[in-house]
Amino acid sequence: MNPLRFRRRALAAALTCITLGLSMGAHAQAYPSKPITFIVPFAAGSATDQLARALGQSITEQTKQAVVVENKAGASGMMAAQAAARAGADGHTVLITTNTTQAANEHLYKKLPYDPVKDFAPVTGLGKGGQVLVVPAASPYKSVAELLAAARKSPGKLSFGSGSSSSRVAGEMLKQLSGTDILHVPYKSNPLAITDLLGGQIDLMITDTSTGVPQVKAGKLRALGYSTQKRSAQLPEVPTIDEAGVKGYDMGYWFAAYVPAGTPAPVVARLHDLLVAAVKSAPAKSFFDTAGSEAWTTTPDELAKFQAAEAQKWGKVIKAAGIDPE
Template sequence: MTHPHRRRPLLALAAAFALSPLAAAAQGSAHYPERPITFIVPFAAASATDQLARALGQSITEQTKQAVVVDNKAGASGMLAAQAAAKAPADGYTVLITTNTTQAANEHLYKKLPYDPVKDFLPVTGLGKGGQVLVARANAPYKTVADVVAAAKAKPGKLSFGSGSSSSRVAGEMFKQLSHTDILHVPYKSNPNAVTDLLGGQIDLMITDTATGMPQIRSGKLRALGYSTQKRSPLLPDVPTLDEAGVKGYDMGYWFAAYVPAGTPQPVVARLRELLLNATRGAAAKAFFDTAGAEAWTTTPQELAQFQAAEAQKWGRVIKAAGIDPE
């Protein structure tokens, strides 16, 4: 039997916990979400990230009967969205659905970020991974990756590649480094703009995300030469990886992940992660992954934090080696 005097401190402790923010958070998470959730997306409507966010949102609504609002804050290489998410209340009702652009590449591409990709956020889970494809016009003289490398070595600085995202730009720079070639970079506002100029003959090559490149590859206007990750794309099973095609060590995909503002209560993060894991397996997300040539990829918060740190180093190395000065 507990001594009555000893019981008092335990009761006092229990009473204190009942009033503590931690208890309130634990209680709040039991009913989370009780109102609509906002997904902040750093890119325009119809972008791959936006399509995935809408698919996940649809599934979360089915699971919880709460609406999910997708808020597209495009521009400034994703910085506007990341800054808005970082400043949002840490209650689980604002979620950043983002990519390597805001969480791994920007810190090396810009001298001053209006957010800290590590300190301002709590990782929730990875969501998906995709690859990019090296494309040329169907009537171009290059039938293989080896043809491109030979042409670039024969005329240094004469061939050009376009890019409309940090993933596309850094993928092109990595190709130059690992193939020991000099190819001129031409920047665009987005990958679809670069594809238009590629089709028009203003540029020679580009490495674009499969979601943007596939329609033109399927229609026969663009030729797919090599895939950017170490595993072939299920959408392009006959196209070798760049590594297989002779650009040894090449591996540059892109990824999607979910983050919440730092300070969000742990039980809320755990519940949100559970909802997102279910959503990545849902019909809407599966349809997106299949058409975009991407695949579902989920993690624990800790795994995502470690993965993000490794990716930031990798992107930093490539950007530095490419001689890209931070803006």
């Protein structure tokens, strides 16, 4: 090759790399250039909503840009995930979600309006927690054993509500491992199910602690068991469901952040740093302490691998629970 032509090509390649690097740097420096929208798959007052608002407060303090929380409850989070997937890939629309949309729904529904892997770029994990089995304070059942004895005596008579896939699968796992027949009643969100539980329309539910524990503390609900293998720091006197006699019972949940696929890597990196700092902030710490959950952050790659493992795990649990895709 002509030496002069070779040098020209080398110079052109170098300039391209420099230009690309400057462009990527500009993406990160300019972000966020306008208010950020957090899309939440559940209703206001839910655990995910509370966490999103705490994180948003911190990010606003860090960037001086407003963070708007948009609740799109219903259809087990599918409407919210679809809306987030279709948003502009510039980092200004973020899906603050859970295992419901990213690991469970693909096994619960025959057809999703979004792809939990291909439609999103993982940003970071946000937190992990457990759930609490609750009944109305006036319920005759004082323990998991009493509740399940009644369920066995009258199959199909008792009912449990759920407003998320985590809550639904937790209830189905209880049925499976205890050999009981309890009617499932679906809701758009856990707070709505709590309302009917308080009103006596359903008999029990297994809900996230941020939704259930305040009602327990207020004396309106009675906690019978905790869903993970370790007791809740908020309810240390309440046995785990495993301890209460349903051996092998273990069902937690997690929160994470995603942006639409195609979002520039520098923007993802900048958002990741903002969210990691937000998870460590006072508003988020207050949420985790109140909700009885714990902070948990990851790199985007770590979240992708974790999500893949969780999807496989939830698939096995859902299949074993005998839940047919809708």
